[in-house]
Amino acid sequence: MSIISTREMLNKAQREGYAVPAFNIHNLETLEVVVETAAELKSPVILAGTPSTIKYAGGEYIVAMANVAAKQHDIPIAIHLDHYEDVEEIKHYVDLGFKSVMIDASHSPFEENIEIVKTVVEYAHKYDATVEAELGRLGGQEDDLIVDEKDTKFTNPKQAKEYVERTGIDSLAVAIGTAHGLYHGEAKLDFDRLKEIRDVVDVPLVLHGASNIPDELVKKAISLGICKVNVATDLKIPFSDAVKKYFIENPEANDPRKYMEPGKEAMRRVVAEKIMVCGSNGRA
Ligand code: 13P
Numbered sequence: 001m002s003i004i005s006t007r008e009m010l011n012k013a014q015r016e017g018y019a020v021p022a023f024n025i026h027n028l029e030t031l032e033v034v035v036e037t038a039a040e041l042k043s044p045v046i047l048a049g050t051p052s053t054i055k056y057a058g059g060e061y062i063v064a065m066a067n068v069a070a071k072q073h074d075i076p077i078a079i080h081l082d083h084y085e086d087v088e089e090i091k092h093y094v095d096l097g098f099k100s101v102m103i104d105a106s107h108s109p110f111e112e113n114i115e116i117v118k119t120v121v122e123y124a125h126k127y128d129a130t131v132e133a134e135l136g137r138l139g140g141q142e143d144d145l146i147v148d149e150k151d152t153k154f155t156n157p158k159q160a161k162e163y164v165e166r167t168g169i170d171s172l173a174v175a176i177g178t179a180h181g182l183y184h185g186e187a188k189l190d191f192d193r194l195k196e197i198r199d200v201v202d203v204p205l206v207l208h209g210a211s212n213i214p215d216e217l218v219k220k221a222i223s224l225g226i227c228k229v230n231v232a233t234d235l236k237i238p239f240s241d242a243v244k245k246y247f248i249e250n251p252e253a254n255d256p257r258k259y260m261e262p263g264k265e266a267m268r269r270v271v272a273e274k275i276m277v278c279g280s281n282g283r284a
Helices: 007-016 028-040 051-057 059-072 087-096 110-126 157-167 191-200 215-223 233-249 256-278
Strands: 020-024 045-049 077-084 100-103 130-135 139-142 145-147 171-174 205-207 226-231
Touching (some): 007 020, 007 226, 020 028, 020 077, 020 233, 020 256, 028 045, 028 059, 028 256, 045 051, 045 059, 051 059, 051 077, 077 087, 087 110, 100 110, 110 130, 110 157, 130 157, 157 171, 157 191, 171 191, 171 226, 191 205, 191 215, 215 226, 215 256, 226 233, 226 256, 233 256
Parallel strands (some): 020 045, 020 226, 077 100, 100 130
Antiparallel strands (some): 139 145
């Protein structure tokens, strides 16, 4: 297979009532773990990269690695720009081969948000790339983007309908109570709001900030219409904890082929668990 957009995979998830997981990857190791685990479980998968990840690993490298992965594994794979705010940067990466992008204009006022998103949709659709945008605002930290709790804003269902219709986006990221990074306190998701949004919006809905949210709540959100679940922090922590432990036990270690291995194994387990929670296993 080759790298595809998220159109088909998310529409199928919406029709059949499961979610496609979007895992934030950072390098060859994390990309391999995600793709290999998804292939074992026959799950479609989205490889997401934030602006600083793409800068760190190099957009061309990410595209090249993902293309190799897509050739080796017979599952739908998309590479996705996560939380991009710069329209020109998005255009550049679409030209490079990214077929799925998130334009995050959620910090802008409603009308301005719509105008920014429309520009991206117009460009991306010419290249068969899909566009996700966010209405409302998640709190917490994703990449270098920090949103203070007081600036958090839940998605307004009425506005959501108008937003989707006027922008022409392919999927909508909703703010219903999750936060990026580690959740402080008990997670409370506004399921009534999610239901209201689902009733008036027909594109696939996206849940950001799914780390540290109990599986039952994520499953319930999926049953109410979430079709894409974003996970970053829940992968980073076990990976780095396992590498730290390896160095404590092997203080002389210096071979990345050895010290990366426990990190990959720890991450592999979590990727598999998340795929099962999404119910995307066996859907490739
Ligand atoms: P978490 O780090 O909370 O999993 O959030 C990931 C995310 O939403 C990426 O867009």
